[in-house]
Amino acid sequence: MHDIRAIRDNPDLYDAAWARRGLAPLAKKIVDFDAKLRSASTAKQEAEAARNAASKAIGAAKAKKDEAEASRLMEQVAALKLRIEATSADEAKWQKERDDLLASIPNLPAIDTPDGADEHGNVEVRRWYLKDGGEPPALDLTADHVTLGEALGMMDFEAAARLSGARFVVLRKQLARLERALAAFMLDIQTGEHGYTEVSPPLLVKDHVMFGTGQLPKFVDDQFTAARTMSRQELLNEALERFDDEFEKRGGNVKPTQLLNEILDSAPTREDFWLIPTAEVALTNLVREQILDEAPLPLRMTADTLCFRAEAGAAGKDTRGMIRQHQFRKVEMVSITTPEQSHEEHERMVRCAEEILKRLELPFRTMLLCTGDMGFTAKKTYDLEVWLPSQGKYREISSCSNCGDFQARRMNARFRNKDGKTEFVHTLNGSGLAVGRTLVAVLENYQQADGSIKVPKALAPYMGGLEVISKA
Secondary structure, eight states, X not given: OOOXXXXXXXXXXXXXXXXXXXXXXXXXXXXXXXXXXXXXXXXXXXXXXXXXXXXXXXXXXHHTTOHHHHHHHHHHHHHHHXXXXXXHHHHHHHHHHHHHHHHTSOOOOOTTSOOOSSGGGOEEEEEEOTTTTTOOOOOSOOOOHHHHHHHHTOEEHHHHHHXXXXXXXXXXXXXXHHHHHHHHHHHHHHHHTTOOEEOOOOSEEOHHXXXXXXXXXXXXXXXXXXXXXXXXXXXXXXXXXXXXHHHHHTTTOSOHHHHHHHHHHHSOSEEEEEEOSSHHHHHHGGGTTOXXXXXXXXXXXXXXXXXXXXXXXXXXXXXXXXXXXXXXXXEEEEEEEOTXXXXXXXXXXXXXXXXXXXXXXXXXXXXXXXXXXXXXXXXEEEEEEEEETTTTEEEEEEEEEEOTTHHHHHHTOEEEOTTSOEEEOEEEEXXXXXXXXXXXXXXXXXXXXXXXXXXXXXXXXXXXXXXXXXOO
């Protein structure tokens, strides 16, 4: 979310920044909506003040037994009531127009984010491979992970399709254990060595949580929802909780049974949730509507969760295998910082993600994303791309983003600085790593001529000392 006051004061700066992301000028439209909103708000306040004054004057006129004046004032109050209703409607309309537009506009790119229209504008920062100065090894074995996993009898897409349809997988035996081992290994590194606090968050969240981190409203088609029908008893309990307030608002001028039925009739009968597309959503929102102390910042959190994505915009992409699925496992990192800390924290987070790939001895490169390939909420993003021999190229396995105060404004997440003033925090998130894609990379980079998979040394303690995964 953007600061409307800053847009009013610096419209050209915002338009120039949005132009770097391929957007047409928007500042004038936003400022126009805001001016109409403020005008409607002022008109409503003036009408309310006039109504209140006239209402008081009615009492004074009646005390003087000036019925003509009292009657005139009552007509004025009735007219002002209509005026208040009209200006309230205008206020709501222009607030919605302004806020909907603001909510749909991506973050401003950082100064050092390179310009570019798409992935071809990304800049390689570095590459790493333990044995050859950063270059991936020339492997004679280039079977893909699907071929390897199915030949082992431990990766089953047909069974998953019978259960859930396309873009799901069933892992069995040692590959199921390998997935668990990878997640545990990643968590142990991020918590034990990198100082992240492990969190186990809910996988189902409400609308305002998805809005806070930017998934809603723009990316609604990429999300999965869950809902449950509320029981009659639950509805009755909620109605009873609202009853006293509603009865007081009516001034007691309503039959209790009638009011209770009205509340029941107006109550929603379903409870709706969103399935998290990443633990970033839940972890970042832990500080929503909070004012934090500055001293403990940065806060660092990590979680191993299932993630759910509809992949609505990925039709025809990576349809084979585990690269792009509706349900997958990921270890996420989130940092909450002051504005002064966020740049260095971003670089640190990237190093924390890179360390996992180094310990697993997987070739990778680090890419700085350009403005046209960067996510909606990010101001600067690094992607880590792991080498996949079957494709002969690097594929994304982690994305680490600095979102500045963009998400914090949507969540109203702040901290109190040393001067006692409140500021918005900065939020950062990154994969440390995507577990399924790491499993894919291990299978392909550690495959052997007989179809077995050598277990990376770093994972041996998590695999019960198993050194090779082979068909039973």
